Amino acid sequence: MYNVVFVLGPPGSGKGTICAQIQENLGYVHLSAGDLLRAEREREGSQFGALIEGHIKNGSIVPVEITCSLLENAMIANKEANGFLVDGFPRNEDNLSGWKKQMGGKVNEQFVLFLSCPVDVCIDRCLHRGQGRTDDNVESLKKRVETYNQQTFPIIEQYEKHGMVREVNSQRPISEVYQDVVEVFSAANQK
C-alpha cells in the first residue's frame, strides 16, 4: 500500500518548491505529474510526445491513462519509500476517476496539501521562473489558470467535503510556508 499525499494549488503556488523540501527532510518521494509528463514528452520513441506538448502549451489536461501510468511506474520504481508526494494530480474529474480505477486498493490517501495563493502572484512567479518552460507565457498561463479554476479547484472541494484538505497560504516567504507544512505532516503522521 503506497502512502500518498496529493499536492495541489494554482500554477506557480509553490508545489514543486515545497515538495523538494519535504522530500529532503521528511522521507517522502516527490512525484511531479508535470515533470513526469515533460520527461515522457522528451523520451526517445514516445508515442505521446506531441499530444503531451499540445496539452501543456494549451494548459489543458492530458488523458489520465498516460499520467496515471507514469505515476504508478514511478511508485513501483521507488517502492521502498515511506510515502509519495503526488504533485499536480488529480487535476480534474478524469484524473480522479482514472486514479480510482487504476490505483484503488493500492494507495492510502493521507491528505491533500492545498497551497493557496492569489493568481496574480502565481502568474508573476511563473513569468519570472526562468526554467524555460513552454507554458510559462501569458497565453498559456491564462489557460492554465482557467483550467485550475474550472477543473482542479472542484477536485479540492470534493476532498474538502471529506475533511481531507490541509490548506497552507503560500503567499509568504518559503521558510514560513515550509514551517506550516512540517506541522501538517507531523499532525498527519501522529495519528
Ligand SMILES: Nc1ncnc2c1ncn2[C@@H]1O[C@H](COP(=O)(O)OP(=O)(O)OP(=O)(O)O)[C@@H](O)[C@H]1O
Ligand atoms: N513562497 C514563495 N515565495 C516566493 N517565490 C516562491 C515561493 N514558492 C515558490 N516560489 C517561486 O515561484 C516559482 C514557482 O514555484 P513552483 O515551480 O514550486 O510552483 P508550482 O506550483 O510547482 O508551479 P507549476 O504548477 O507551474 O509547476 C519558482 O520560481 C519558485 O522559486
Ligand SMILES: Nc1ccn([C@H]2C[C@H](O)[C@@H](COP(=O)(O)O)O2)c(=O)n1
Ligand atoms: N495531472 C496533470 C498534471 C499536469 N499536466 C500537464 C498540464 C499542466 O499544465 C502541465 C504542467 O504541470 P505542472 O508542472 O505545472 O504541475 O502538465 C496534466 O496534463 N495532468
Ligand SMILES: [Mg+2]
Ligand atoms: Mg510544479
